[in-house]
Amino acid sequence: MERLKSLIPNDLKHAIGESTTEKLALTCSSLLHFLRPLPLFHQVIEELTGSEMALCRKSQKAALDLKLEGNRYFSKGEFHQALSFYSQALRQLPMSFDDIDVKLGATLYVNRAAAMHKLGLFEECLRDCNRAIGLLPSYVKAWYRRGKVNASLRNYVASVSDLEVALSMESSTSGKSIIQEELKMVTGKHDGTNGARIPNNSDTEKELTSLADSHPVVLQCVSTPAKGKGMASPKDIPPASLLHTEEPLAAVVMKSCRETHCHFCFNEVPADVLFCSSCTIPIYCSQKCQEQAGGEQFCWNRAFCPAQNNFSPDLAKHITDVTSANYTKNIENDKHFEHIPEHRHECGGTNWPAVFPPDIVLAGRVVANSMEKRRLAGKISVPMENFDFAHHYDKIPPDSKLEFHMYAIVLSFCLQTYYSMDFPCTESTVSQLVLLICQIKVNSMAIIHIKSTDEAEKFKKGQKLSAVNNVLSSIEQVRVGQAIYLTGSLFNHSCQPNVHAYFLSRTLFLRSTEFVPAWSPLELSYGPQVGQMDLLERQKSLEEQYYFTCQCLSCSELNLSDLVINAFRCPKRNCLGAVVETAYQKPQHENFVQLSAKSHVCRLSLRDSVSDKEIQKVAHKLLEKSGAFSHVGPAYCLSCGSRIDLDSAIATSNNALLSIKRLKDSIILNDGIGISNALHLLDLLKSVRHPYSKLVAQAEDYIAEAFVKIGNLEPATKHCNASIKILEKLYHAKHIVVGHELIKLATIQLHLGDGTGATDSIKQVEVIFSLHYGPDVNKIFPYIGILKEDAVSIASRLSV
Numbered sequence: 001m002e003r004l005k006s007l008i009p010n011d012l013k014h015a016i017g018e019s020t021t022e023k024l025a026l027t028c029s030s031l032l033h034f035l036r037p038l039p040l041f042h043q044v045i046e047e048l049t050g051s052e053m054a055l056c057r058k059s060q061k062a063a064l065d066l067k068l069e070g071n072r073y074f075s076k077g078e079f080h081q082a083l084s085f086y087s088q089a090l091r092q093l094p095m096s097f098d099d100i101d102v103k104l105g106a107t108l109y110v111n112r113a114a115a116m117h118k119l120g121l122f123e124e125c126l127r128d129c130n131r132a133i134g135l136l137p138s139y140v141k142a143w144y145r146r147g148k149v150n151a152s153l154r155n156y157v158a159s160v161s162d163l164e165v166a167l168s169m170e171s172s173t174s175g176k177s178i179i180q181e182e183l184k185m186v187t188g189k190h191d192g193t194n195g196a197r198i199p200n201n202s203d204t205e206k207e208l209t210s211l212a213d214s215h216p217v218v219l220q221c222v223s224t225p226a227k228g229k230g231m232a233s234p235k236d237i238p239p240a241s242l243l244h245t246e247e248p249l250a251a252v253v254m255k256s257c258r259e260t261h262c263h264f265c266f267n268e269v270p271a272d273v274l275f276c277s278s279c280t281i282p283i284y285c286s287q288k289c290q291e292q293a294g295g296e297q298f299c300w301n302r303a304f305c306p307a308q309n310n311f312s313p314d315l316a317k318h319i320t321d322v323t324s325a326n327y328t329k330n331i332e333n334d335k336h337f338e339h340i341p342e343h344r345h346e347c348g349g350t351n352w353p354a355v356f357p358p359d360i361v362l363a364g365r366v367v368a369n370s371m372e373k374r375r376l377a378g379k380i381s382v383p384m385e386n387f388d389f390a391h392h393y394d395k396i397p398p399d400s401k402l403e404f405h406m407y408a409i410v411l412s413f414c415l416q417t418y419y420s421m422d423f424p425c426t427e428s429t430v431s432q433l434v435l436l437i438c439q440i441k442v443n444s445m446a447i448i449h450i451k452s453t454d455e456a457e458k459f460k461k462g463q464k465l466s467a468v469n470n471v472l473s474s475i476e477q478v479r480v481g482q483a484i485y486l487t488g489s490l491f492n493h494s495c496q497p498n499v500h501a502y503f504l505s506r507t508l509f510l511r512s513t514e515f516v517p518a519w520s521p522l523e524l525s526y527g528p529q530v531g532q533m534d535l536l537e538r539q540k541s542l543e544e545q546y547y548f549t550c551q552c553l554s555c556s557e558l559n560l561s562d563l564v565i566n567a568f569r570c571p572k573r574n575c576l577g578a579v580v581e582t583a584y585q586k587p588q589h590e591n592f593v594q595l596s597a598k599s600h601v602c603r604l605s606l607r608d609s610v611s612d613k614e615i616q617k618v619a620h621k622l623l624e625k626s627g628a629f630s631h632v633g634p635a636y637c638l639s640c641g642s643r644i645d646l647d648s649a650i651a652t653s654n655n656a657l658l659s660i661k662r663l664k665d666s667i668i669l670n671d672g673i674g675i676s677n678a679l680h681l682l683d684l685l686k687s688v689r690h691p692y693s694k695l696v697a698q699a700e701d702y703i704a705e706a707f708v709k710i711g712n713l714e715p716a717t718k719h720c721n722a723s724i725k726i727l728e729k730l731y732h733a734k735h736i737v738v739g740h741e742l743i744k745l746a747t748i749q750l751h752l753g754d755g756t757g758a759t760d761s762i763k764q765v766e767v768i769f770s771l772h773y774g775p776d777v778n779k780i781f782p783y784i785g786i787l788k789e790d791a792v793s794i795a796s797r798l799s800v
């Protein structure tokens with residue numbers, strides 16, 4: 001692409017960079033005319049779409065080689081390695097009706113099942129046995145392995161039936177005696193349970209909807225003066241109400257999660273990962289996701305007649321039950337789940353989905369999905385649907401305009417290789433694609449999942465907290481995908497949102513985090529928030545990423561957080577005034593202040609700030625009666641007007657925080673010197689930074705972690721508490737960030753044996769998290785329940 005871009009003449013580049021929405025058709029047409037005759041352009045398209053060059057093609061030979069590697073590791077007892085090679089082999093295996101492929105597929109599933117059995121992954125092992133049997137029902141080893149793993153799962157009835165099937169099919173005497181041995185053992189265990197059937201819990205696919213949210217909120221799209229369309233409700237909304245859930249119009253997995261997360265639902269893949277049946281790129285967590293993502297359908301071989309082997313009626317029924325399970329499931333999927341063929345047009349020999357950035361792949365998927373829908377509705381004569389999303393083309397920087405033109409042209413040629421003349425590459429489709437790319441930039445959302453860390457896994461398995469070193473690392477947010485939602489895109493942004501967005505798999509959930517009166521705007525945060533960044537940082541980030549100037553309430557009115565977040569402390573004793581790097585101006589007799597820094601000017605209303613006691617303390621001068629003040633420059637206290645040496649304060653603060661972080665990362669057990677150094681640096685930082693500054697909160701948190709590391713938990717509690725107090729001022733007491741810090745505090749308190757303190761902290765966490773996640777909180781943070789049980793049991797032990 002870069003080489004192609006370098007060939008474009010400067011005057012065309014300039015025209016594209018300066019183009020507006022009205023001129024878009026013209027610039028698209030000019031670039032199309034320039035690129036079309038270039039041999040390099042066709043070479044690029046060939047590299048991206050030519051099936052001969054495709055990196056994603058499957059290969060039976062590669063699958064065989066990988067299987068041999070897997071066998072080598074298995075025989076050495078290295079089961080993790082063996083599992084990985086068998087999976088890679090399955091990824092490479094062409095899924096045709098060819099007998100060799102079918103046999104090899106069944107063998108690979110059984111081999112992988114054996115490795116997983118050795119690793120104690122019984123449910124995964126059972127699923128692979130079912131897949132092997134689905135492919136080749138007469139495969140003795142698959143029935144034998146199924147019998148063994150069912151015994152491990154204590155499904156003794158099924159295990160005995162599986163082994164009896166294996167025994168009837170096995171022809172060799174030695175094979176029969178091995179199976180008989182196993183059967184004897186399992187029958188013994190089965191008799192020990194008095195024949196009681198232990199339920200088979202092999203189907204682990206989770207239901208994702210929140211059953212407890214029964215009263216849907218009525219939403220309406222409204223027109224707002226400053227932000228275009230927006231969302232509101234004609235009725236008052238209580239806190240924590242579920243406002244909306246939605247499946248994406250299109251979604252794509254992040255590059256960093258391609259080998260670890262399902263490309264359809266974005267959950268982490270299990271050990272028995274599945275692959276696209278026609279190309280080697282996507283991975284899936286289950287057959288359901290594999291089918292919903294489209295691609296060519298995987299076809300299980302069901303042609304097997306139990307009667308041929310003279311099985312007893314019971315065994316014949318067992319075989320039919322097992323072999324039809326996959327088939328029945330597929331039919332059920334067809335009934336209940338919409339197939340979203342977003343991957344179909346990409347697979348079977350293209351490279352572009354692996355090469356393009358996520359936004360461009362997403363644009364391709366939006367087109368493909370709408371083509372499929374239009375094809376079904378018989379409307380294929382118009383190739384592209386127009387979406388009513390905001391696009392801001394006119395505000396986009398010139399370099400990005402050129403890049404979007406290039407991608408639109410290349411993407412339309414790539415789409416044409418699949419849809420041929422149903423998708424013509426004309427100036428009209430290209431300019432529509434440019435706008436679609438802009439719409440995706442402005443409206444798409446990052447899908448964030450909460451990662452279960454090792455500690456959380458232990459919690460889930462019912463173990464108690466163990467290693468003190470790990471207690472502070474239990475919550476991590478991972479950006480797993482990028483998606484666009486039709487209704488979700490109508491929610492505007494606020495830097496102090498009243499709506500919280502989260503995801504279960506690829507489903508978007510929106511929930512109110514406070515009481516919202518009827519017809520008040522319902523707004524979520526696109527990223528920047530009060531307490532996390534100051535006003536100027538937020539504005540810059542939204543302008544760069546989404547091309548708009550934020551007009552939310554927090555960006556229009558003076559608030560405490562923005563005044564103190566990056567402030568220095570006033571040199572005068574007993575003055576809580578904030579010293580900032582920005583200049584404030586206040587015209588006489590006006591009720592607003594103007595703030596300017598780095599060529600950026602913002603006007604902030606003082607309307608509600610005047611009565612705020614905290615703002616009075618930190619910025620008294622800004623609220624003085626008109627006429628008393630007209631300007632406070634950088635380095636002066638906003639309350640009393642004292643001056644500081646700003647450069648030296650910045651240097652002291654940066655050095656202190658950096659050194660504290662380094663010490664925290666390097667402190668080894670019982671290093672008292674490291675800790676006393678860190679405490680000295682904290683005092684230094686506090687001597688220059690405002691007591692509510694974000695950097696002080698961060699430093700307190702680092703020091704708490706350092707104390708946890710050396711097992712000194714009393715002071716860890718004190719510093720964690722100090723950090724929470726500041727976060728409550730910067731955000732607000734029920735903000736999710738405060739909830740995360742409270743989890744840290746609770747785990748430290750548990751280790752200290754402070755059951756009452758931990759119970760209180762966990763109660764606060766529950767209140768905060770329930771506001772944000774409603775009944776889904778237990779699904780997303782399963783270990784909070786276990787923390788709570790621990791806290792109650794410690795507290796009751798102490799009270800006895």
Ligand SMILES: C[S@@+](CC[C@H](N)C(=O)[O-])C[C@H]1O[C@@H](n2cnc3c(N)ncnc32)[C@H](O)[C@@H]1O
Nearest residue numbers: 227228229390489490491492493548550551552
């Ligand atoms: C995801 S869309 C929201 C729906 C949009 N208002 C519309 O009319 O389609 C995002 C766009 O809405 C506008 N917007 C959202 N929040 C805003 C805010 N706080 N201030 C100004 N404009 C905002 C901007 O134009 C932004 O690019």
